[in-house]
Amino acid sequence: MRNLILLFVKYGNIFLFIFLELVCLSLxxxxxxxxxxxxxNSANIFSGKLYGGVNNLKQxxxxxxxxxSLASExxxxxxxxxxxxxxxxxxxxxxxxxxxxxxxxxxxxxVINNSINLNNNKITLNKGSSxxxxxxxxxxxxxxxxxxxxxxxxxxxxxxxxxxxxxxxxAGIKNKGYFGSMQWRGNDPTKLDLLDVxxxxxxxxxxxxxxxxxxxxxxxxxxxxxxxTFWLEQGDDSYSIQVKLNNDIxxxxxxxxxxxxxxxTQTEIEEATENE
Amino acid sequence: MNSVSTKTIFQFVLLMLLxxxxxxxxxxxxxxxxxxxxxxxxxxxxxLPFRLSKISIILLGFxxxxxxxxxxxxxGVHASACVxxxxxRPTILSIxxxxxxxxxxxxxxxSHYGFIWFxxxxxIMLFAHLLFYFSVEAFTFVYIGQILLKTFASFIVSYFLxxxxxxxINPK
Numbered sequence: 189m190r191n192l193i194l195l196f197v198k199y200g201n202i203f204l205f206i207f208l209e210l211v212c213l214s215l216x217x218x219x220x221x222x223x224x225x226x227x228x229n230s231a232n233i234f235s236g237k238l239y240g241g242v243n244n245l246k247q248x249x250x251x252x253x254x255x256x257s258l259a260s261e262x263x264x265x266x267x268x269x270x271x272x273x274x275x276x277x278x279x280x281x282x283x284x285x286x287x288x289x290x291x292x293x294x295x296x297x298x299v300i301n302n303s304i305n306l307n308n309n310k311i312t313l314n315k316g317s318s319x320x321x322x323x324x325x326x327x328x329x330x331x332x333x334x335x336x337x338x339x340x341x342x343x344x345x346x347x348x349x350x351x352x353x354x355x356x357x358x359a360g361i362k363n364k365g366y367f368g369s370m371q372w373r374g375n376d377p378t379k380l381d382l383l384d385v386x387x388x389x390x391x392x393x394x395x396x397x398x399x400x401x402x403x404x405x406x407x408x409x410x411x412x413x414x415x416x417t418f419w420l421e422q423g424d425d426s427y428s429i430q431v432k433l434n435n436d437i438x439x440x441x442x443x444x445x446x447x448x449x450x451x452x453t454q455t456e457i458e459e460a461t462e463n464e
Numbered sequence: 465m466n467s468v469s470t471k472t473i474f475q476f477v478l479l480m481l482l483x484x485x486x487x488x489x490x491x492x493x494x495x496x497x498x499x500x501x502x503x504x505x506x507x508x509x510x511x512l513p514f515r516l517s518k519i520s521i522i523l524l525g526f527x528x529x530x531x532x533x534x535x536x537x538x539x540g541v542h543a544s545a546c547v548x549x550x551x552x553r554p555t556i557l558s559i560x561x562x563x564x565x566x567x568x569x570x571x572x573x574x575s576h577y578g579f580i581w582f583x584x585x586x587x588i589m590l591f592a593h594l595l596f597y598f599s600v601e602a603f604t605f606v607y608i609g610q611i612l613l614k615t616f617a618s619f620i621v622s623y624f625l626x627x628x629x630x631x632x633i634n635p636k
Binding site: 201202204205208209211212213214215216217219 | 518519522523526529533538539540541543544547548550551554600603
């Protein structure tokens with residue numbers, strides 16, 4: 189304490205000088221228009237840089253979330269890729285006349301309009317026929333099936349989401365081979381019905397429902413959801429199954445539109461036999 | 465109160481009035497007039513008695529400057545220059561120390577230590593004061609050319625005034 193007082197006695201004039209200068213300069217900066225502008229401008233330059241830095245930092249933190257989701261999707265795709273290799277070989281062998289071994293290609297698009305609370309929900313995408321999107325193509329994202337393209341113009345595409353009552357998706361129970369048709373009955377946007385699964389099928393709660401690959405719109409084994417509840421009504425010869433949708437349709441951002449190169453050929457031959 | 469304090473108060477008021485009522489009003493109709501600021505008041509800080517402590521000199525400088533700022537409606541500009549000048553005064557005094565010591569009962573005036581000494585001492589003090597004043601007025605060193613130009617131009621006028629004032633107020 190004594191030393192502190194001595195310090196003040198010895199250097200008091202310096203402290204006083206610094207203190208009064210700070211008082212004066214703050215007065216100058218506050219009350220004189222010209223100096224005030226200079227001060228404010230310098231402050232703006234400083235704060236602008238600070239804000240810029242903060243934004244960069246923010247983006248950086250968001251990037252980590254984005255890269256997490258990308259990494260998990262990468263892992264998923266890699267898994268599919270390794271599994272696909274085998275299948276592609278098989279397909280190639282069965283389609284000797286095809287030059288292409290690539291059956292499906294994907295077009296990325298951004299969701300620009302979406303709804304989940306209507307009876308028939310539609311999604312608008314920011315790409316259209318100029319990007320190669322055509323009617324009846326399937327739409328998926330990392331979490332599973334999104335819907336089926338209905339209308340297309342040059343720059344936009346309207347997708348009937350899985351939450352549209354006229355959409356039917358050919359679905360099967362993973363690793364069990366039973367198949368049926370998925371349909372939305374309205375009401376709950378997280379639940380879909382799986383129809384036409386034979387009463388002889390051996391199913392249980394928690395079974396994963398995937399696309400069957402029978403239709404031209406989706407490849408097989410794209411996740412749809414898991415069995416939530418199922419029951420067998422008297423006299424029916426098929427189960428009533430409620431499926432919990434894996435995809436959160438309300439939070440769609442980017443989706444992939446599936447272009448099935450063989451779709452036309454498949455439909456052609458199927459239609460040829462239709463009249464038999 | 466003794467005669468030194470009375471004299472200090474008298475100089476305080478007199479220099480304030482001279483600065484505000486005379487030299488502030490004196491604006492010749494000449495396009496370079498903005499460079500020539502006639503600042504006589506630093507003489508007040510220069511000639512404060514030796515026996516005042518460093519701290520009371522700084523406080524007196526601040527008080528003088530802040531009152532002057534009220535008249536100039538430039539809060540802080542003159543005050544900061546006065547505080548600066550008051551702060552460096554002991555250093556300048558020791559640099560310009562004449563033959564023999566300063567007499568603690570005196571003030572650093574022309575009548576006690578002679579014209580040559582006062583001319584040197586007041587030149588350093590005034591130049592420091594003006595440079596600081598115009599720097600704070602500009603509030604940035606971007607206009608260093610302008611600051612120096614104003615400092616030199618105003619120095620000529622103010623220096624002349626301060627010397628004259630010393631001869632009048634402290635006759636031998």
